[in-house]
Amino acid sequence: MIKCPKCLQIDFVQKAGITRGKQRYFCKDCDYHFTLPTPSATTENKRHHQVTIMDIAHQLGISKSTVSRALRGHSDIHEGTRKMILDLAQQLEYQPNPLANALLKSRTNIVGILVPEFRHYFFPTMIMGAQEVLSKAGYNVMICQSDESYETEMANVKALMSSRVDGLLVSVTAQTNNFDHFRAVLRKEVPMVFFNRVCPELETPQVIVDDYEGAFQAVEHLIKQGYRRIAHLAGPNSLLVSRLRLNGYRDALQKHGLPLDPDLIIHYDLSEEKARIYANYLLSLPQPPDAIFAINDPTAIEIMLVAKSRGVKIPQELGIVGFSNDPVSAIIEPSLTTIEQPVWEMGRQAAKLLLEQMEHPHNVIHTLPTRLIIRNSSVNLSP
Amino acid sequence: MIKCPKCLQIDFVQKAGITRGKQRYFCKDCDYHFTLPTPSATTENKRHHQVTIMDIAHQLGISKSTVSRALRGHSDIHEGTRKMILDLAQQLEYQPNPLANALLKSRTNIVGILVPEFRHYFFPTMIMGAQEVLSKAGYNVMICQSDESYETEMANVKALMSSRVDGLLVSVTAQTNNFDHFRAVLRKEVPMVFFNRVCPELETPQVIVDDYEGAFQAVEHLIKQGYRRIAHLAGPNSLLVSRLRLNGYRDALQKHGLPLDPDLIIHYDLSEEKARIYANYLLSLPQPPDAIFAINDPTAIEIMLVAKSRGVKIPQELGIVGFSNDPVSAIIEPSLTTIEQPVWEMGRQAAKLLLEQMEHPHNVIHTLPTRLIIRNSSVNLSP
DNA sequence: AAAACTATCGGGAACTTTCCCGAAACTGAT
DNA sequence: ATCAGTTTCGGGAAAGTTCCCGATAGTTTT
Numbered sequence: 001m002i003k004c005p006k007c008l009q010i011d012f013v014q015k016a017g018i019t020r021g022k023q024r025y026f027c028k029d030c031d032y033h034f035t036l037p038t039p040s041a042t043t044e045n046k047r048h049h050q051v052t053i054m055d056i057a058h059q060l061g062i063s064k065s066t067v068s069r070a071l072r073g074h075s076d077i078h079e080g081t082r083k084m085i086l087d088l089a090q091q092l093e094y095q096p097n098p099l100a101n102a103l104l105k106s107r108t109n110i111v112g113i114l115v116p117e118f119r120h121y122f123f124p125t126m127i128m129g130a131q132e133v134l135s136k137a138g139y140n141v142m143i144c145q146s147d148e149s150y151e152t153e154m155a156n157v158k159a160l161m162s163s164r165v166d167g168l169l170v171s172v173t174a175q176t177n178n179f180d181h182f183r184a185v186l187r188k189e190v191p192m193v194f195f196n197r198v199c200p201e202l203e204t205p206q207v208i209v210d211d212y213e214g215a216f217q218a219v220e221h222l223i224k225q226g227y228r229r230i231a232h233l234a235g236p237n238s239l240l241v242s243r244l245r246l247n248g249y250r251d252a253l254q255k256h257g258l259p260l261d262p263d264l265i266i267h268y269d270l271s272e273e274k275a276r277i278y279a280n281y282l283l284s285l286p287q288p289p290d291a292i293f294a295i296n297d298p299t300a301i302e303i304m305l306v307a308k309s310r311g312v313k314i315p316q317e318l319g320i321v322g323f324s325n326d327p328v329s330a331i332i333e334p335s336l337t338t339i340e341q342p343v344w345e346m347g348r349q350a351a352k353l354l355l356e357q358m359e360h361p362h363n364v365i366h367t368l369p370t371r372l373i374i375r376n377s378s379v380n381l382s383p
Numbered sequence: 384m385i386k387c388p389k390c391l392q393i394d395f396v397q398k399a400g401i402t403r404g405k406q407r408y409f410c411k412d413c414d415y416h417f418t419l420p421t422p423s424a425t426t427e428n429k430r431h432h433q434v435t436i437m438d439i440a441h442q443l444g445i446s447k448s449t450v451s452r453a454l455r456g457h458s459d460i461h462e463g464t465r466k467m468i469l470d471l472a473q474q475l476e477y478q479p480n481p482l483a484n485a486l487l488k489s490r491t492n493i494v495g496i497l498v499p500e501f502r503h504y505f506f507p508t509m510i511m512g513a514q515e516v517l518s519k520a521g522y523n524v525m526i527c528q529s530d531e532s533y534e535t536e537m538a539n540v541k542a543l544m545s546s547r548v549d550g551l552l553v554s555v556t557a558q559t560n561n562f563d564h565f566r567a568v569l570r571k572e573v574p575m576v577f578f579n580r581v582c583p584e585l586e587t588p589q590v591i592v593d594d595y596e597g598a599f600q601a602v603e604h605l606i607k608q609g610y611r612r613i614a615h616l617a618g619p620n621s622l623l624v625s626r627l628r629l630n631g632y633r634d635a636l637q638k639h640g641l642p643l644d645p646d647l648i649i650h651y652d653l654s655e656e657k658a659r660i661y662a663n664y665l666l667s668l669p670q671p672p673d674a675i676f677a678i679n680d681p682t683a684i685e686i687m688l689v690a691k692s693r694g695v696k697i698p699q700e701l702g703i704v705g706f707s708n709d710p711v712s713a714i715i716e717p718s719l720t721t722i723e724q725p726v727w728e729m730g731r732q733a734a735k736l737l738l739e740q741m742e743h744p745h746n747v748i749h750t751l752p753t754r755l756i757i758r759n760s761s762v763n764l765s766p
Numbered sequence: 767a768a769a770a771c772t773a774t775c776g777g778g779a780a781c782t783t784t785c786c787c788g789a790a791a792c793t794g795a796t
Numbered sequence: 797a798t799c800a801g802t803t804t805c806g807g808g809a810a811a812g813t814t815c816c817c818g819a820t821a822g823t824t825t826t
Binding site: 049050093095096097098099100102103106108110118119121124125127128131135140141142143145159161162163164184188301305328331332333 | 432433476478479480481482483485486489491493501502504507508510511514518523524525526528542544545546547567571684688711714715716
Binding site for chain 2: 773786787
């Protein structure tokens with residue numbers, strides 16, 4: 001029968017229930033509960049595991065502490081031992097496990113980047129700028145795109161936070177009106193920097209360009225070219241960029257004594273379809289505009305395509321100016337007048353700011369300059 | 384003087400060296416070494432730490448195991464206790480620490496994506512496709528770009544591996560001739576899937592499109608349009624796509640009895656500058672080509688810009704066909720004839736393949752179809 | 767009422783690394 | 797030889813989870 005592992009007797013052993021499908025026994029003599037050892041576990045199929053600090057220590061017959069010291073470049077170690085360890089580590093292709101380190105220090109060395117999209121020129125370039133300084137500082141990057149959806153943005157913030165990123169670089173969606181998910185980030189004291197699509201009501205650093213000045217120059221340029229009825233296809237009001245560029249547009253009109261026609265200002269959600277719809281709407285107005293200042297280049301390009309398809313001549317019948325100097329704007333015909341902004345540099349600045357934040361938090365706003373690039377879409381030949 | 388903490392006597396205590404700036408003592412009576420306890424450590428500045436499973440357990444007066452079971456949806460738990468735990472977890476905004484889990488299971492739930500660049504349409508779109516299926520499967524994504532540099536690619540592979548990604552999605556650079564860094568990945572048994580810019584000599588799954596067929600159709604289309612002297616601005620020979628598209632080009636010429644002029648085939652490194660240089664070179668040949676088939680759309684667009692700047696009329700004097708249906712190709716004038724490939728779908732397929740790999744490794748090659756899109760850049764009006 | 771069982775729960779190991787501190791083996795000085 | 801100091805190393809705790817297994821209390825069967 002069943003032998004008690006304690007007293008090696010079988011007389012006093014009786015069944016004592018089943019746990020997880022396994023029979024348990026009880027020895028009345030020893031007052032001892034036990035189960036039979038599982039017959040498996042003989043395979044010894046120790047997972048093909050990465051080589052650890054302990055492997056090195058064992059092979060060298062020393063302690064893990066010493067190996068750690070050697071690897072970390074610590075001082076309390078004999079030069080010979082260090083060399084020995086370093087050699088073996090290289091030979092075994094030892095790679096430190098960042099997970100253990102992260103768990104210990106509760107720092108992942110990962111920063112999250114959250115952007116609305118990266119199909120166009122703007123955000124990829126910005127990300128590249130940020131990645132340049134971050135990877136130099138030893139950080140990896142986790143990129144999420146919210147696809148201009150508020151829900152996706154929230155989900156991404158949550159995912160990034162649960163991944164325990166050390167910091168966050170974010171540009172909000174056109175939909176975002178509620179910023180509670182970002183407040184949650186700040187509550188957990190995770191450093192965060194906004195860029196381009198910022199969030200002024202939150203006490204956190206931001207990197208933007210001089211949107212007001214850029215818009216002002218753009219519209220003034222149109223006015224100087226003789227355009228008089230200038231529309232503005234603007235972004236949603238929730239975005240600070242939209243508001244700033246709208247202000248630049250307004251003030252430029254005002255400065256030159258042009259009336260501000262509310263019908264010529266359209267806020268939209270930055271989607272391609274809506275851009276086309278509103279472009280068509282503007283051009284089919286009883287009194288259509290003779291120029292349009294678009295919130296950004298993709299929008300301007302959509303407008304151009306619509307105008308062309310309607311046979312509206314650019315720049316003679318319709319002047320167009322965009323914003324951000326997307327490479328496509330130089331390729332398209334006629335080439336698109338636009339506002340250049342230092343996109344790569346914005347990414348760099350944002351990353352630098354984030355690194356500073358991780359050292360010691362403080363609140364700053366970086367504003368970078370813009371520059372008007374005059375091309376053909378706005379040079380009115382017959383004013 | 385100094386009192387021995389063991390016998391509480393001071394008579395037998397004497398100095399016994401200094402370690403890390405701290406005086407040590409020795410009690411001859413007790414044969415006991417000791418140092419004075421540091422006066423600090425009174426601040427109790429326990430780092431603002433995230434709420435853990437232990438916090439919940441303590442507050443509820445239960446064990447961490449029980450909490451873990453409740454959170455993980457295990458069975459061995461009372462319904463009431465589970466509810467209690469779940470409620471408190473929600474109230475405390477508990478988020479499981481993925482680091483601990485990753486360390487335990489040695490799985491990070493992160494996959495690395497390595498692409499040559501993401502400035503253009505192609506790779507961002509592919510990444511989005513991949514991200515769609517990966518995030519649905521609970522994986523986060525770490526994106527690296529090698530910037531068409533072999534060294535950067537190696538560094539990125541190393542970084543991704545040291546981050547302990549669970550899998551790798553990669554598209555190699557135009558420079559990559561040596562694949563040892565990828566062999567190292569396979570040696571460590573980290574699943575890897577190549578897409579687009581694949582590596583046929585490695586035993587690992589790949590996702591490509593039917594490059595040969597696409598190229599063949601493109602060139603045949605040009606021939607049918609009456610073009611006779613068709614050049615090919617090809618990618619580097621190290622890339623399988625380059626070789627396949629070159630073969631398609633060759634066979635199309637051969638099928639229609641056109642001579643294969645080696646001078647009209649140029650391999651280049653896919654950089655913008657070189658594209659311009661070679662486009663100029665081709666167009667200034669004593670016997671310039673009357674059409675060019677470009678390895679991809681960005682290349683074709685560069686060629687168009689060069690041709691335009693030289694006053695070469697497209698498509699009358701020069702037909703152009705690209706590859707990959709970049710959105711810009713529809714915008715540019717004349718619009719660019721190109722080969723459509725299911726980019727988003729490639730990303731999805733690659734990700735799916737990777738997920739399968741992580742389950743049980745096997746070697747497959749997915750080839751997706753292409754489709755010719757005829758636009759204006761190649762429709763010869765006066766053949 | 768003893769025997770066998772079920773439903774819950776707790777305790778510890780393990781994952782890998784770093785850090786703190788104690789300890790041994792030396793080197794000089796007295 | 798004794799004492800003080802230096803150099804080098806080892807042991808253990810900690811980080812947050814999950815998993816394995818043993819251990820109760822209560823319930824049903826014999």
